[in-house]
Amino acid sequence: MTEPTFANVDEYIAHQKDKLRQAPECGNTHYNLGVAYLSKREFQEAERCFREAMSNSPKMAEAYVQLGGICLERGDMEGCLNFNRQATQIRPFFAVPWGNIGFVLLQLGDSDKAIPALQKAIKYDPNFVQAMATLGSAHFSRGELDDALPLLKKAVELQPMFGPAWNNLALVQAELGQWAEAAASVKKAQESGYDVPQALLDEIAAKAK
Template identity: 80%
Template sequence: MSDPLFKNVDDYIEHLKDKLRQAPECGNTHYNLGVAYLSKREYQDAERSFREAMANSPKMAEAYVQMGGLCLERGDLEGCLNFNRQATQVRPFFAVPWGNVGFVLLQLGDSDKAIPALQKAIKYDPGFVQALATLGSAHFSRGEMEEAVVALTKAVELQPMFGPAWNNLALCSAELGNWTRAAECAKKAQESGYEVPQAFLDEIAQNAK
């Protein structure tokens, strides 16, 4: 919360509550209140606010996405998937929920459905780094190394310090037998702060000679 009119988040929350007393059916204010509670990690209050936002503004896709995030926070992958799917229905060209749908489907082991969802996310937002990285992971899980390299390379071009994508590029390079490139990518992953598994580093060291 960076609004200079308010000293802190609590001050901002009280302001939003005042607004709701005057206009209790404003979905946008309920949504902003949810985001403010989320910043304080007050998840129950955040959920209540997002549910009010959805009830008063059924087409507010961001509220469904936030509810999906709350589900993910407590390990409810199916709940996260359902809320993000609802978000894609009320706002089909919003990239974020498509990316989230793809991520959760991949977590659930369904790369067949994950890949088209991730491709839609990237179509609607070509700079969506997380979706590109997840697409790379999906292709890697299927043994589709060339496709994985394309997606992961785009991800690190857009965000050069994105460690997980560098790590996955190293894995792809190793699978393709390009150990010199694997070593370069693993080093980039480490430079970004990502912890590359020691066993993999040892394997690279043995082969990249």
């Protein structure tokens, strides 16, 4: 039986609600409804659905990850960390929560703990571009340029329109004095729609001549 098609997200939401009336304890349906609300940025409704999903399917690690994302949206870093840590306890080899943990820890300035989490994320998903780029940023923040460079190069190779990785690659290349390469990287970052800091653009333009 094929899933019906929907003209818009509101039709999809109505369909999921109909399914819940028939099976109110279906964790997957609560989860799908939460994702739909998330796409509309209706965070309160999305949170309620993910909590219902978690209640009915306690081992649904994805629901914990989504709740962590809502915490991050609200600026609640500790809440994001806690939900993602719970997700790793349920599914230890699920790459996404490890990547999220690494990202948050890096934002909190704890690269010592961020790096092992990001390494786990990439171990469990070798093509996890966001984790790869974040790990490159972590190494850059510590001045470990030789570790940062290959990670960021691989990230943009896997996802050529990932602007933040191009920007961070340019930073590493600038630190290494590779000005022509840095100029090419910031151009790629801009082509992806990423807003490259003017100070970096000016420095590269001056040195790349």
